[in-house]
Amino acid sequence: MISKSPVENQILYVTNFQDFLSTPFxxxxxxxxxxxxxxGDFSEIVNQVALNENMAELHPDELLELQLSEQGQFAREMLLHDLKVLKAHGASPTLNVIQSYERDDSFPFFPTDVYSFHVDRAPIPVDTFLCTYYGASSEILPNSQAERKVLVPEIREELKKLYDGDEDYFEYFLSEQFFDLHYLAKANAQPISLGLGHLCRLATDHPNRKVPPCIHRAPQEKNRQKRLLLIC
Structure with a gap:
């Protein structure tokens, strides 16, 4: 069964893994x-993971070592199941406990970290998979409600000040530095939360793509609350 989100029909919702993989954009x-x-209780898992830095990858063998209540065990089974089915599909999922992501302050007027609305690019036809199990969830933005930052005149002028090469290679510079992957939300834009527990597949910018790539971003953490995220 397939249903659509009310906002520009951007999200197709399915009810099983087979449709999740086979439904075309x-x-x-x-x-x-x-x-x-x-x-299950995913907070129980998150609270048992010690963070020496802002983020830690949680491997299946580490999951199995955790001493959990019955609700914690239900949560663990779901995580192990998702990792297993995605790996069987040929993906390489990682499960991360996140306190926060690294901030990009190289260019104050143009951050390129994951808190900025952006699209993913790949040299081959692949999609981005992600699922938030705990904490603030990822957000997407309808393409009609966003503008590529490199096309905003004021931003483009600032970028040209950074570039000291041949004008013919300016577009290559934007791509090489990943500036062209980032977007600015228009006035009155309405970001869409992907919610908790939903395994999502996002269109990327790749050769032969048939739809615009999905614009998304990591959420701002609330009250230093950790997140539990699967991504590949």
Whole structure:
């Protein structure tokens, strides 16, 4: 079964893993989400992971070593299941406990960290998979409600001040520095939260793509609350 989100039909919601993998992007739809209800206590897992830095990858063998209550065990089973089915599909998922991401302050007028609305680029036809199990969830933005930052005149002029090469290679410079992947939300834009527990597939910028890549960003953490995120 497939249903659509009310905002420009951007998200297609499915109810099983097979449809999640096989449903094609089309029209304005560049995100597909397997809509699920979380079972278990994911906070129990997050609270047992010690962070020496801002983020730590949680491996299956480490998950299995955790001493958990019954609700914690339900949460662990869901995580192990998602890792298993995605790996069987040929993906390389990672499970991260995140306090915060690194901030990019190289160019104050143009941060290129994951808190900025951006698209993912790949040299081959692949999609981005992600799922937030705990904490603030990832957000996407309808393409019609965003503008590429490199096309905003004021920003473009600032970027030209950074570039001291041949004008013919300016576009290459923007691509090489990943500036061209970032977007500015228009006035009155309405970002869409992907919610908790939904395994989502986002269209990327790759050769032969049939829809615009999905614009997304990491959320601002609330009250230093950690996140539990699967991504590949």
């Amino acid at each position: 089309h029209g304005n739809s560049n995100a597909i989400c397997w809509s699920r209800k979380l079972n």
